[in-house]
Every structure is written in structure tokens, then in C-alpha cells.
Amino acid sequence: MKRILVTGGLGFIGSHTVVELQNTGFNVVIIDDLSNSKIEVLDNITEITGKRPDFHQIDLRIKKDVQAFFDNHHIDGIIHFAAFKAVGESVQKPLEYYENNIGSLVYLLQEMRNRNIDHFIFSSSCTVYGQADELPITENAPTKPATSPYGNTKQIGEEIIRGTCKANGLNAIALRYFNPIGAHESVKIGELPLGVPQNLIPYITQTAAGIREQLSIFGDDYDTPDGTAIRDYIHVVDLANAHIAALQRLIDKKNLNNFEYFNVGTGKGSSVLEIVKTFESATNQKLNYKIVDRREGDITAAYADTTIANKELNWKTEKTLEEALQSAWLWQKKQQTS
């Protein structure tokens, strides 16, 4: 069976993808620098799958360490999650974001080229579309200038991969994620935000758990039915499975171009208020919230047209929003007790 390197494999999306890869029969090697993850996740992946993935603590910014890893390991494909991802922080620390997100990508691609390793899956984001002119967003929607260094690293990352595919014959797929939420049904892995959560769902679950006093809803004067902003929230396990589908497409040589990109969402938009209401009904919790000003940089609405991803990847989402929010809540409660 193919041996797949998962960078950032102990992180939120990475850990769920490692579980699905192992359950599908792939051999997995994880590289993670533990900068935004915990080593315990390795034990939890092992408990879920019955198999301990090979793990290496490596900082991908250190080129000689990346080279040494590839000197010692045979790899058939790479799923590259390892990156910094906080939008606000990226505005404060642009150089750290460019060094980490772009530097590590370049080093990995160099090793792939030098050693003839094919099959590369890249974590991209729907942020590349900015506020799209038409909804739902198809892959044909134009990309817009990035509004943060984080977003820019995703756009530049895609361009670097596109150029490498063209010049060196590498086959790659970028997955443009919408908003990943939820946790594995085993409640052994989930999202572990550091400090005060910036994203909506962890803020909601921490508020329901009493860690935060109140959720602030950023703006109710958007041009949407209830005035709050609309996003496409996808269960992280569905998102993880999109990676398996993309990898299999490359292995089976079913890709139509060297470099492809797909929207990975549910196709359904939910407003912040709808999320709050659905969370309350799905978990039987009352949520304390208030409306505050808009958050700078936020867009009005983004949700995916999944037609192309469904067809080309032979993949579709299977979990409901209720299931995703329930799993996020179970995961939150587990954090309090463990």
C-alpha cells in the first residue's frame, strides 16, 4: 500500500485525515512541529485506528532536516497541511507567515522534484475567492486579491504548485476548504484552539461551556435574510474524506490536468444566527450572545457550488450540520472533563 506523508498530521484537519487514510489502508507518516498541536493526538489516532502512524517532529522551515527526512524515507505522496492559519495574527506577523507557509511548501516540492515523488494535495481555502460576485461559488469564479498575508500564502502557494506542475510534471490538487467544523465521532480528536478562539464554532462551544461569557455576533446589517454573514460549514470528517478522494484520483491517474483545484464545502450556506439556533436545538443548550459591529475583513456570504468536486472526486458530504455541531459540543465537553 502507498506510503503517504501528512504534514501537520496532528492538527485539526490533519488528524482527521490521518484517521481516514489509515482506515482506507494507506501507510501514514506524519511530520508535525507541534507548534499548534499536541503529541497526545498521536495516541488518540492510534486508539481510533488501531495503528500508530510513524511520527517525526520536524520543522519544515529547516531545509536540511527536510532533506534528511526524505533521505531516510520512501514516500509515494504528500498531503500538506502544515501551515500557520490565524488571519489576524498574519497581519501582525506577515514575514513569519510567508517564511513558514511558503518556505516549507518550496522545500517539500524541491524534494518531490529531486526524488521523482508524485501526488501532492494542498490545503487551500475559499478565501482565494474573496467576496465572490456570484453565489454559490464555482471553481470558475475569479480569485480576488488577498486581504491578509495568510490568504496570500494560500494564493501564492497555489501559484507555486501550478508552476511546479507545469515545469516538472508533478501532479497536484489544491482543495479549497470552506469552513471546517466538528469532531470525530469517537470524540478522541477534534479542534484544539490556542487561547481565545477566533473561529465561530469553538467560540460557541466555549461559551456554552461557560469558558466565555458571551458570543459576539459580528454584524447583523449584512445584505442577507437575517442580516448576519453566511458561510458553508463542513464536517471535518467529510473534509478529510475529500483528501482521500483527491489522492486516489491522482494515484488512479484520473486527473484531467497536472494541477487541479476543487471547492470542498457542503453547498449550503448558513448565517451566524442560523448556526446559533441550530446549535441550541441540536445540543439543548442556551447560548448567550449579543450583536456587535462587523469584524474587519469579513465578507457577506460564501458557500460552495460542489457540482465539480462531487463529480470529479466522486465524493460528497455525508454528515449534517446538526451532527457537526453536536460533535463539536461533545468534544468541548470532553475537554472539560479530561
Ligand code: UD1
Ligand atoms: C476564517 C478566515 C478564513 C480561514 C478560516 C479558517 C477571515 C476573514 N477568514 O473564515 O480565511 O480560512 O477562518 O477556519 O478571518 N463570527 C462571529 N463571532 C465570532 C466568530 C465568528 O460572529 O466570535 C462570524 C464571522 O463574522 C463569520 C462567521 O462567524 O461571519 C465565521 O467566522 P470564522 O469561523 O472566523 O470563519 P471565516 O471568517 O469564515
